[in-house]
Structure formats: structure tokens, C-alpha cells
Amino acid sequence: MAGFADIVGHEQIIEHFTNAISMGKVSHAYILNGQDKSGKNMLAEAFAMALQCEKGESTPCLTCHSCKQALNHNQPDIIYVKHEKPNTLSVDDIREQINHDIDVKPYSSPYKIYIVDEAEKMNIQAQNAILKTIEEPPKYAVILLLTTNADAFLPTIRSRCVTLNLKAVPDKVILKYLMEERGVPDYQAKVCVAFAQGNVGKAIALASSENFNELKAAAVQLMKRIKDIELYELGEAVKQISEYKLQINDYFDIMMIWYRDMLVYKATMDVNTLIFKDEVYDIKKQASKSSYNGIETILEALEKAKQRLNANVNFELVMELLLLTIKEN
DSSP: OOOGGGOOSOHHHHHHHHHHHHTTOOOSEEEEEOOTTSSHHHHHHHHHHHHHOTTOOSSOOSOSHHHHHHHTTOOTTEEEEOOSSTTOBOHHHHIIIIITTTTSOOSSSSOEEEEETTGGGBOHHHHHHHHHHHHSOOTTEEEEEEESOGGGSOHHHHHHSEEEEOOOOOHHHHHHHHHHTSOOOHHHHHHHHHHHTTOHHHHHHHHTOHHHHHHHHHHHHHHHHGGGOOGGGHHHHHHHHHTTGGGHHHHHHHHHHHHHHHHHHHHHOOGGGOSSGGGHHHHHHHHHHSOHHHHHHHHHHHHHHHHHHHTTOOHHHHHHHHHHHHHHO
């Protein structure tokens, strides 16, 4: 947990929060809507910490008693709503942790703040229970609903909350952060950024994942030798890919980045724009032997393979078709 200054990107949301505090216009309920790992928790926690900070500024001081408690997740008036069942936030969870607790005045702070992560998991009964509280909250209450899908809420909940949508953080901002703050080497940082598509948390997770590096190496290895694989060896190649079945979308994304690099190199002859810079020899070689149409066909085949797997088409069949298409083009 950290203050606003430690958050990468999301300047508009931070500005919204700091303005609300300094102008005394804090709402009773907020929806923070954004992808998994996109920064919702950090934003909610920094906002909660600022609201409770004993210095009374619009940003948390990080040094007062309340901020220190918040940093250690034991500030008594910042409450994290938990749920026992993995896929459901039940009506009992909401009643016990919010409704039956909210009328008790704050213990030591100006506000009583409830952070509800994975709020899209509230079933209809739970949403109706929280709606009553949002309609007539005590003056000191602030409820923060963190969600990957704000459309899962009842329209009546959405209309009573301030909704803040987390936008993608620019690639260059994430790249700078990974290299300067996390010490990730530039080539690896670029691959992680290309993958994360504006999601800082995802970029950090990828940069520190052994598994991802292994996956990347396996996919690159396959693309380097696919031209030389005989038809009777395709089954063996499919078997190797199936070891990564659970992360197959990431595997496909690596392949996509590879063929996009080929396309970019073919069009510009500029090595600096490549993501797989250290594979430039193979990318040049393959680009010279492929046509624009061929590479486009491969990229389309990758999209199609993703859709087929989502529709539960047989894994081996999908992969064989894909590898054949790549070989032919």
C-alpha cells in the first residue's frame, strides 16, 4: 500500500480524489472500474489513507499514526470487505460486514471507509442489501466498490455512485517505470509492456514471472524452426505447446508480437521499432521469405485459433490447423 505519488498513471482519477478532498465534496459511494491488476486497490487505499490522514491535506502524509496504520492494513476505520465463497459476495457478507457495522461511529477517524474488492461478485440479494446503505448512508461513511465489470451492478447502484473508469496507462510510462524503478532490462521490459496493454500490474507480474520467460522462450523457439518442421513432426510440436495449455492466450500473444515484428520490419526495415530486438536475425530472415499477405493470414489464423479454443473446439485440432497455416505462409 502506498500514497498517490507511488501510483503509475491514472492521473485523472488521482486528481478527482484530491479535488474532492480539498473541496470537501467526497461522495458516499464510488465505483472503481478496471481490469484485474490495473491499480484499483492502490487507488482505493491511497484515497482511504488520504481521507483519514491526521494532517488533513488532500494527499496522505504517510507518517502520521493513521497513515502508518493504513500502510500496515490495520487502520480500524478502513474496512476490507471479505467473502468466504470464491465466486460469490453473498447477502450475508454485505449485511454482516457493512450494514450491521455502518451505524457504529468511526473509532478514531473522520470517516468510516469500506473497500469492497471483486464487487462484481455480489449476487442480486447482496446488491439490494448494499443499495439500502448507499441510499441513506451516515455522513461519515464512504463505500468503494472495486470491479472488473461495472455493468454487473444494478442500474440503481450505478446511478448512486461516482464511477471512475481506469484507463490504459501509456506504454512509455510503464516502460520507464519497469526499467528505472524495477531494474528490468530494456528488451524484457518491452516484451512485458507489449503484453500488458496498458495494465501496470500485469506488466510487473510478467516482468517478475519465471514462468512467463519460459513460455516466451518456448514460443520463440517454435517460431524459429516452424519452417523446417516436417508434416509428420507436427504432432510432436502440438504436444510441446500443450504443456502451456493453461496459458495458451499468452502463448498466442507472443506469436502475434513475433509476426507483427516481421510485418513492421518488412515495411520499415527499422530494427529499433521491434519488440523482439534480440531475435532480429531470425525476424529478418523470415520476413524476407514471407509476403505481406502471408503474414496477415498468420495473424488472422492466430485470432481464429483463440476464438475456436474459447468455443471449446478440440485443442490438438486447433493447434495443428494453426501450425499448418503458419507453415504454408
